[in-house]
Amino acid sequence: GESVGLHLPTLSVQEGDNSIINCAYSNSASDYFIWYKQESGKGPQFIIDIRSNMDKRQGQRVTVLLNKTVKHLSLQIAATQPGDSAVYFCAETLIQGAQKLVFGQGTRLTINP
Amino acid sequence: EAGVAQSPRYKIIEKRQSVAFWCNPISGHATLYWYQQILGQGPKLLIQFQNNGVVDDSQLPKDRFSAERLKGVDSTLKIQPAKLEDSAVYLCASSTYQETQYFGPGTRLLVL
Numbered sequence: 001g002e003s004v005g006l007h008l009p010t011l012s013v014q015e016g017d018n019s020i021i022n023c024a025y026s027n028s029a030s031d032y033f034i035w036y037k038q039e040s041g042k043g044p045q046f047i048i049d050i051r052s053n054m055d056k057r058q059g060q061r062v063t064v065l066l067n068k069t070v071k072h073l074s075l076q077i078a079a080t081q082p083g084d085s086a087v088y089f090c091a092e093t094l095i096q097g098a099q100k101l102v103f104g105q106g107t108r109l110t111i112n113p
Numbered sequence: 114e115a116g117v118a119q120s121p122r123y124k125i126i127e128k129r130q131s132v133a134f135w136c137n138p139i140s141g142h143a144t145l146y147w148y149q150q151i152l153g154q155g156p157k158l159l160i161q162f163q164n165n166g167v168v169d170d171s172q173l174p175k176d177r178f179s180a181e182r183l184k185g186v187d188s189t190l191k192i193q194p195a196k197l198e199d200s201a202v203y204l205c206a207s208s209t210y211q212e213t214q215y216f217g218p219g220t221r222l223l224v225l
Contacts, residue, residue, distance in 0.1 A: 034213070043117070043204050043216030044156065089155050099144075099211055100169055103155030 012110045019080050021107045023073040023090035030092035034101070035064060035075045039086045047075070047088075051095065077109075085111045115139065117217030119205050125223045131193040134220045138186065138207030144168075146214060147180055147190050148204040156204055162188060163210070195224045 013019045025033070031052035036044035050057045050064045050073075057064050063076040073090050087108045091101040118137040126132050138145050143164050148156035159178065161168040165185040173180070177196070182188040192199055202221050206214040 036216075041218070043206075043219050046213050046215065049213065091155070095211065099208070099214070100158055100161065101156075101214065103157070105153070106155055 009105065010108045010110070012112055013080055014112050015082060016079055019077045019084070019109060021075045021077075021088050021109065023075075023104055025071050025073060025090070025092045025104075027092060027102070028068075028071060030094060030102075032093050032095045032099075033064070033066060033073050034091045034093075035062075035073075036089045036091060036103075037084075037086045038089060038106070044089060080109075080111050082111050082113065085109060117205055117207055117215055119203075119217040119220055121220055122218065123221045123223075125225065126195055127225050128197055129194040131191065132195055132222065133189050133191045134203050134205075134222075136188045136190070136205030136217060138188075138205070139215055142207035142209055142215075143185070144208045144210060144214075145182055145188050146206040146208075147188070148206065148216075150202040150204055150219070152201070159190070192222075195222075197224050200224045 034049040035047040037047050038044045048059045048062050048064050050066050055066050061078045065074045087106040089103050089106045091103045093099050093101050120135050145162045147159045149159050150156040159173045160170040160180045162182045165182050178192055180190045200223050202219040204216050204219045206216045208214045
């Protein structure tokens with residue numbers, strides 16, 4: 001079946017710097033995308049989502065960019081903090097229907113003091 | 114608002130034994146999902162319920178896995194008999210119809 005993949009398994013940034021986590025998706029029919037954050041020993045936590053009729057969406061310190069032409073999704077985290085250290089997953093689905101989420105492998109983000 | 118509750122948090126069993134996991138979704142969430150997350154991978158959907166009916170169980174290994182949501186609220190996921198490759202975190206999530214899925218803390222299963 002379709003899968004969502006990430007370009008890098010690990011990413012290290014200095015505290016206070018901005019970080020960018022990338023994701024490539026394969027199902028061109030997907031029209032809803034979500035970023036989740038998973039800390040050790042916890043379940044995935046919703047961060048931000050975007051629908052395919054948008055190319056950018058901003059939240060608090062986070063921005064998601066969607067490029068449907070190349071089927072690419074990115075998560076930008078501004079002014080990273082130690083609490084941002086976690087594994088980040090992108091997931092794709094269809095808005096209509098059962099909303100079966102397909103997750104990528106994840107990127108481990110480490111914030112260095 | 115209380116989140117998705119799961120129990121137990123950890124379970125260690127020997128292969129060929131049986132195990133059951135319990136999930137209590139967020140109040141009012143009609144849709145409930147069970148995911149399997151193998152170490153180093155993203156979660157994979159096992160089964161999805163809408164109220165007490167199954168919407169999607171295409172990736173559930175039905176020869177050994179079963180799940181139910183009899184009253185449309187709590188759900189149990191059972192593995193019988195367990196295999197070594199079933200070692201994983203089992204995540205429960207819930208949502209209102211076609212809205213954001215919220216995950217529980219998961220049950221970490223180790224099969225020896």
